[in-house]
Amino acid sequence: MHCAEVSRNKSVVINGRKYAGHAFGRMQDQGFIPSVVENTIQNNIGLPNKYPGRVNFYDAVNNVYVVIENGEEGLDKTVESLEKMVASLLDEYLGMQDPQISEIAIVGDSTWLICPNCFDAWESMSSNSMVFCPTCEHVCHNPRFH
Numbered sequence: 673m674h675c676a677e678v679s680r681n682k683s684v685v686i687n688g689r690k691y692a693g694h695a696f697g698r699m700q701d702q703g704f705i706p707s708v709v710e711n712t713i714q715n716n717i718g719l720p721n722k723y724p725g726r727v728n729f730y731d732a733v734n735n736v737y738v739v740i741e742n743g744e745e746g747l748d749k750t751v752e753s754l755e756k757m758v759a760s761l762l763d764e765y766l767g768m769q770d771p772q773i774s775e776i777a778i779v780g781d782s783t784w785l786i787c788p789n790c791f792d793a794w795e796s797m798s799s800n801s802m803v804f805c806p807t808c809e810h811v812c813h814n815p816r817f818h
């Protein structure tokens with residue numbers, strides 16, 4: 673079972689280990705994706721924690737447990753900062769070559785890429801080493817990266 677705790681300093685604690693910034697790759701290695709935390713908060717009703725000001729969220733589908741420290745009033749802010757954290761972690765991750773991924777996006781034309789997984793095309797001018805398909809959320813190598 674994964675225990676995830678999101679604190680005000682935008683780090684994520686999973687099973688007692690703290691993850692921040694550059695740790696996205698390590699989180700992936702362990703099968704943990706930041707969007708799982710986000711989904712847990714958005715799709716489940718928060719229950720009071722034994723500590724005042726903390727709210728528990730449990731997602732039975734992914735078996736993920738998330739604790740929000742600043743209570744229900746701060747939930748929107750927490751979700752917002754979590755979204756920013758996920759976006760910046762993803763940005764950082766896409767900037768590095770991932771040797772575990774072998775798939776390369778297909779060049780459609782000068783601005784479009786085609787996903788080798790779902791064959792959907794998206795507009796991308798990214799110069800990162802990895803790109804992210806917005807349809808199936810598949811990460812693959814950027815054919816324009818040199």
Ligand SMILES: [Zn+2]
Pocket residue numbers: 787788789790791792805806807808809810
């Ligand atoms: Zn795709």
